[in-house]
Amino acid sequence: MKKFYVVMAILVIASMALAACGAPATEAPAATEAPAMTEAPATEAPATEAPAMVYKVGEVTDLGGVDDKSFNAGAYAGIEKAVADLGVEGKYLESTQQADYAKNIQQFLDEDTNLIITVGFLLGVDTAVAAKANPDTNFAIVDYSYPDCFGTDFVEGQTCGSASELPNVLGLTFQTDQAGFLAGYAAAASTTTGKVATFGGINIPPVTIFMKGFEAGVKYYNEQKGTAVEVLGWDTAAGDGQFTGNFDSLDDGRSFAESLVQEGADIIMPVAGPVGLGSAAYCQETKSCKIIGVDVDWTVSASEYTDVILTSVLKNVNVAVYDATKALVDGTFAGGVYVGTLANGGVGLADVAGASDELKGELEAASAALSDGSLTVDGVLGQ
Amino acid sequence: MSETVSPKKTKQEHERSTSLRQELLIPSLAVISGLIIGAIIIAVSGASVVDAYGALFKGSFGSLSEFIAGIKSFTATGDQTELLKAIYPFTESLVAATPYILAGLSVAIGFRCGLFNIGAEGQLLIGSLCAVFVGYSVKSLPAFIHLPLSLLAGAAGGAVWGMVPGYLKARFGAHEVVNTIMMNWIAFRLSDWLLSGPMKSPGFRPVTQNVLATAELPRFFAAPLRFNWGFVIALIVAYGVYWFLFKTTLGFEIRSVGANPDAAKYAGMNIIRNFVFVMALAGGLAGLAGATQVLGVDHWVGQGFSAGYGFDAIALALLGKSHPFGVVLAALLFGFLRSGATDMQSMAGIPIDIISIIQGLIIVFIAAPDIIRWIYRIRTAKKDEMVLTRGWG
Known part of the structure; x- marks a missing residue:
């Protein structure tokens, strides 16, 4: 038994010693922060102005985690920029299961966070419930907007979650059909087989809006050039297309790409998060297709596939989150709905690989027309 | 010592x-x-380890000084707010431990019979789907019927999901490890389909409707505290499993089959019946874990409902030496770790x-x-x- 205590003691001491080595790196700023802030005005400048309030911003991720290379990562990139530029305090909490959403929001509420950013429509109910119970805290939710009648827990009737019910929540939504339109146009201009394709994760609006824009862009190109490029995998009129049914299976991405290529497509836009990486791997191995990335620039986030990436549809969650944080700091934060468009930089198209100057010019023209409303996705689709 | x-x-x-x-x-x-x-x-x-474990501890148990301050404020003014805030971390840990207890018992009871139930995750998911379905679709029942009915639906769903591999093993000798894993995948994809199709709530989101108030497990305190009767149910069930395993003839049979199937067979015990029965029981316990989680905490089911309770359950059964009381202790440990992790992530990064x-x-x-x-x-x-x-x- 004696040896047992000796070993225990050594382990405990070793861990403490290591702890001491590691400590200064993180402890120092935390410990000095508070005094520095209160001391500075008192000693250096006469106390005419109260020290500026440090706003706290917290992000609650959905199940993808903060490094999902998609909207969770995008939102945190926006917070990091705000930390650097605006001097706010930024944090994130990752959710690993459904029950974490409410718990993580509550954690930020307990820490008196000023702006809580929740990512994804799965957090819709918990965000609304927390916002209703804490009217003094501001919330922003990515990819969701109220009103939408969601549960029975919260409010009944048709006004549930409207701007008047939740004046402290800003829904961050994105007109990705505009950017998808440009991607479709670029794909139609680049295809050699006359067929382009898309597929999605689940048949829900945040996914299909990409595909709808893509189809419209191809149709617009056909109208302009008198061509007959076909779109596989999505049909707006029917409201249906090809869906993997999940957002995680790389194998599905691979097999969907394979079957679309067999049907003759040479450009594919997978709207299913990491599933698309499976498609990119297939294209890279067989050299039979090109990929259009979604959400973020895939030549950056998935740079190993750069040689098969035609372009990416950008959903600039980072811009939206930064703008919301800036509004908080400026005191202009208001609930409602933010819509990211080509005009305000909320959505966009990454550089098209190997694009001719002519195509670049046409894309710019289309982008300008979409921005000023003279060209619309619904108009092209005849809806 | x-x-x-x-x-x-x-x-x-x-x-x-x-x-x-x-x-x-x-x-x-x-x-x-x-x-x-x-x-x-x-x-x-x-x-810093001190910061990290400090936050972990505070996040799972709460802080004593806040608790005392809360009691003072409650006795002085009758205002519960401070007190509730102080006990929030502790109750959250118990909430987190609840599905761990039930899923851990599921795997433990399998181990006792020499069966390796890797399918608790799928059984739990099916249980939660059955419970939520009865919870939102069966209307105008009083709570004292609706709630038990929903819980029972969850347990029954899980039991069916567990019974299939049990039957396949007993009848065809197919190994339960392989079949419970297969049943997991069937459950995952079935739930994907149900959530985006037949069980989808109105609107676009692939989630179920909320269960009706009559099917919710009552909570002990006001929001945001989520501590509910599910924890009590889990403890009662744990005692029930202990009593069943160690105080009944059938429990003795199960343990005998687990210890030495040949001897058990020689002693005239029906091994096949025991395999099917134990796997159904294990599935039922995992299904109940899903049911208490959805009826007590979430009230709806979406993708990512469980973050692997069923897989952690294998660890819990090992840690608890497959004894019901050991499983409860292990589940509490995991619950406190999981729950405190939120604070650790936020406060210590x-x-x-x-x-x-x-x-x-x-x-x-x-x-x-x-x-x-x-x-x-x-x-x-x-x-x-x-x-x-x-x-x-």
């Missing part, structure tokens, strides 16, 4: 107490070692993944107790190591 035995104790009592101490010694040392190595990893990654690492280390030490015996120089005094699973066949 006195090695001397008081003369009053009979030899039998002495043996029992040493064996209990042996039973508890390895798991406790495994937990301590896991935490120490976790501390080393935190330190190496450049964070430690990724929640460190908790998975600590849990993993604990499991390694439990699965290979010789490592612990070697590190701490413990003499091997084990006579009868319990057989968890037998090989293929």
Whole structure:
């Protein structure tokens, strides 16, 4: 038994010693922060102005985690920029299961966070419930907007979650059909087989809006050039297309790409998060297709596939989150709905690989027309 | 830790107490070692162990000073707010432990019969879907019928999901490990389909409707505290499983089949019936875990409903030595770790993944107790190591 205590003691001491080595790196700023802030005005400048309030911003991720290379990562990139530029305090909490959403929001509420950013429509109910119970805290939710009648827990009737019910929540939504339109146009201009394709994760609006824009862009190109490029995998009129049914299976991405290529497509836009990486791997191995990335620039986030990436549809969650944080700091934060468009930089198209100057010019023209409303996705689709 | 035995104790009592101490010694040392190595990893990654474990502790138990302040404010003014805030972390840990207890019992009861139930995750998911379906679709029932009915639906769904591999093993000799894994995948994809199709709520989101108020497990305190009757149910069920396994004839049969199926068969026990029955029971317990979670905490089911309770349950059964009370203790430990991790992540900036690492280390030490015996120089005094699973066949 004696040896047992000796070993225990050594382990405990070793861990403490290591702890001491590691400590200064993180402890120092935390410990000095508070005094520095209160001391500075008192000693250096006469106390005419109260020290500026440090706003706290917290992000609650959905199940993808903060490094999902998609909207969770995008939102945190926006917070990091705000930390650097605006001097706010930024944090994130990752959710690993459904029950974490409410718990993580509550954690930020307990820490008196000023702006809580929740990512994804799965957090819709918990965000609304927390916002209703804490009217003094501001919330922003990515990819969701109220009103939408969601549960029975919260409010009944048709006004549930409207701007008047939740004046402290800003829904961050994105007109990705505009950017998808440009991607479709670029794909139609680049295809050699006359067929382009898309597929999605689940048949829900945040996914299909990409595909709808893509189809419209191809149709617009056909109208302009008198061509007959076909779109596989999505049909707006029917409201249906090809869906993997999940957002995680790389194998599905691979097999969907394979079957679309067999049907003759040479450009594919997978709207299913990491599933698309499976498609990119297939294209890279067989050299039979090109990929259009979604959400973020895939030549950056998935740079190993750069040689098969035609372009990416950008959903600039980072811009939206930064703008919301800036509004908080400026005191202009208001609930409602933010819509990211080509005009305000909320959505966009990454550089098209190997694009001719002519195509670049046409894309710019289309982008300008979409921005000023003279060209619309619904108009092209005849809806 | 006195090695001397008081003369009053009979030899039998002495043996029992040493064996209990042996039973508890390895798991406790495994937990301590896991935490120490976790501390080393935190330190190496450049964070402060004191901050991290401080936040972990505060996040799982709450702070005593806040609790005292809360009591003072409550007795002075009758205002509960402070007090509720102080007990919030502790109650959240119990909420997190609830599905762990039930899922852990599911795997443990399988182990007792020599069956390796890897399918708890799928059984749990099916249980939650059945419970939520009865919870939102059966209308205008009083709570005292609706709630038990929903719980029962969850348990029944899980039981069916568990019974299938049990039957396949008993009838065709198909190994339950393979079949429970297969049943997991069927459950995952079935739930994807149900959530985006037949069970989808109005609107675009692939989630179910909320259960009706009459099917919700009542909560003990006002929002945001989520502590509910599910925890009490889990404790009662744990006692029930203990009583069943150790105080009934059928429980004795199950343990005999687990210890030595050939001898059990020779003694006239029906092995096939026991396999099917135990797998159904295990599935029912996992299904109940899903049901209490959805009826007590979430009230709706979406993708990512469970973050692997069913897989952690295997670890819990190992850590708890497949004894119901051991499983409860192990589940509480995991619940406190999981729940405190939120604070640790937020206050000390430690990724929640460190908790998975600590849990993993604990499991390694439990699965290979010789490592612990070697590190701490413990003499091997084990006579009868319990057989968890037998090989293929």
